[in-house]
Amino acid sequence: DIQMTQSPSSLSASVGDRVTITCRASQRINSYLNWYQQKPGKAPKLLIYATSSLQSGVPSRFSGSGSGTYFTLTITSLQPEDFGTYYCHQRATFGPGTKVDIK
Amino acid sequence: EVQLVESGGGLVQPGGSLRLSCAASGFTFSTYNMNWVRQAPGKGLEWVSHITSSSASIFYADSVKGRFTISRDNAKNSLYLQMNSLRAEDTAVYYCARDLGEAATGTHYFDPWGQGTLVTVSS
Numbered sequence: 001d002i003q004m005t006q007s008p009s010s011l012s013a014s015v016g017d018r019v020t021i022t023c024r025a026s027q028r029i030n031s032y033l034n035w036y037q038q039k040p041g042k043a044p045k046l047l048i049y050a051t052s053s054l055q056s057g058v059p060s061r062f063s064g065s066g067s068g069t070y071f072t073l074t075i076t077s078l079q080p081e082d083f084g085t086y087y088c089h090q091r092a093t094f095g096p097g098t099k100v101d102i103k
Numbered sequence: 104e105v106q107l108v109e110s111g112g113g114l115v116q117p118g119g120s121l122r123l124s125c126a127a128s129g130f131t132f133s134t135y136n137m138n139w140v141r142q143a144p145g146k147g148l149e150w151v152s153h154i155t156s157s158s159a160s161i162f163y164a165d166s167v168k169g170r171f172t173i174s175r176d177n178a179k180n181s182l183y184l185q186m187n188s189l190r191a192e193d194t195a196v197y198y199c200a201r202d203l204g205e206a207a208t209g210t211h212y213f214d215p216w217g218q219g220t221l222v223t224v225s226s
Contacts, residue, residue, distance in 0.1 A: 032210040036148075043198055043216035044140075044148065055214060087148055091211050092164065094140075094148040 002026050004088055004095040012101040019075040021098045023088030026069075032090060033071045035064055038097075039084040047086075048073060078102070105129040105215055107199050112220030119189050119224070125182040125199030125217055133177035136202035138213060139184050141195035141222075149195075152184065153202065153211070167193075189224045196221050 003026040013019050023033065031051045036044040046055045048064035051071060061076045075082055083102050088095040111123040125137070139151040152173040153162045161173055172185040182199050197220050200213035 030209070032204070032208065032212070034212040036213075038148075043218055044213075045216075046203075046212060046214035049203070049212040049214075050210065089148075089212070091209070092150045092153075092162070094150065097147045 002029060002090065002093050004090065004093050006086075006088060006095040006098050008098060009096070010099040010101070012103050013078050014103045015078055015080060017078045019078050019082075019100065021073045021086055021088075021100075023066075023071045023073070023095050024069055025071075025090065028068050029090050031067060033064070033066065034089040035062075035073045036087045036089060037082075037084050038087065044087065105201075107201065107215060107217035109197060109199055109217040109220040112197065112222045114223045114225065115189055116226050117190060117224055120185070120187045121189065121222060123184040123186065123197055123199075123220060123222070125184075127180045127182065127201075130201070132175075132180040136204070136206075136211075137175060137182045138200045138202055138211075139173060139182075140198045140200055140213070140216070141193075142198070142219075143192075143195045146195075151197070154182070155206070186222070189222075191224050194222060194224045 005024045007022045033051045035048040038044040052064045063074050085097045085099045087097050106128045108126045115121050136155045138153045154173045170188045174183045198216045200216045204210035
């Protein structure tokens with residue numbers, strides 16, 4: 001089975017900062033890597049699908065890239081509403097999550 | 104508005120059974136594959152089960168295989184999860200999620216998700 005790891009496990013950043021979260025797969029996967037944002041007590045929300053496609057309604061400050069076993073989610077200018085936990089996902093496997101706090 | 108609403112969660116004793124439901128609205132339910140995903144308290148997301156639009160193909164996580172059964176009723180726009188032989192480690196919020204992926208490419212991405220229903224397995 002493919003394992004997904006994320007780094008960092010948590011981060012704290014200021015409004016306006018550029019934030020990058022990394023997701024690594026235990027073996028080469030196709031480009032169909034997705035990213036979700038989850039806020040406390042809420043359901044996950046799809047942000048990015050197929051590595052780099054922005055889901056409708058998601059702000060353009062979110063972007064995704066990568067290939068093979070290495071993928072990233074970038075928030076170009078962190079906003080107060082971007083707090084939460086971010087999960088990468090491929091087929092039946094989710095990453096462990098990255099918790100983002102606003103300083 | 105595309106919406107998924109889960110129900111059926113609650114407190115159940117170890118070894119007991121529970122049936123979750125997910126009511127879909129705002130889209131043509133019969134044309135989409137669906138999934139159940141769970142989240143134990145304070146933990147990450149765990150995919151549980153997948154069913155294709157016509158119920159022709161069904162998949163389960165190893166952790167629930169043989170104990171859980173996914174099904175759907177396209178006439179009622181509803182998805183179900185029958186959970187038997189429940190264990191303490193099955194305690195979680197259970198989400199249903201529409202699968203926007205394509206069978207031809209083997210892609211799976213989930214949107215939207217329901218609000219979740221809490222299942223607690225405890226004596």
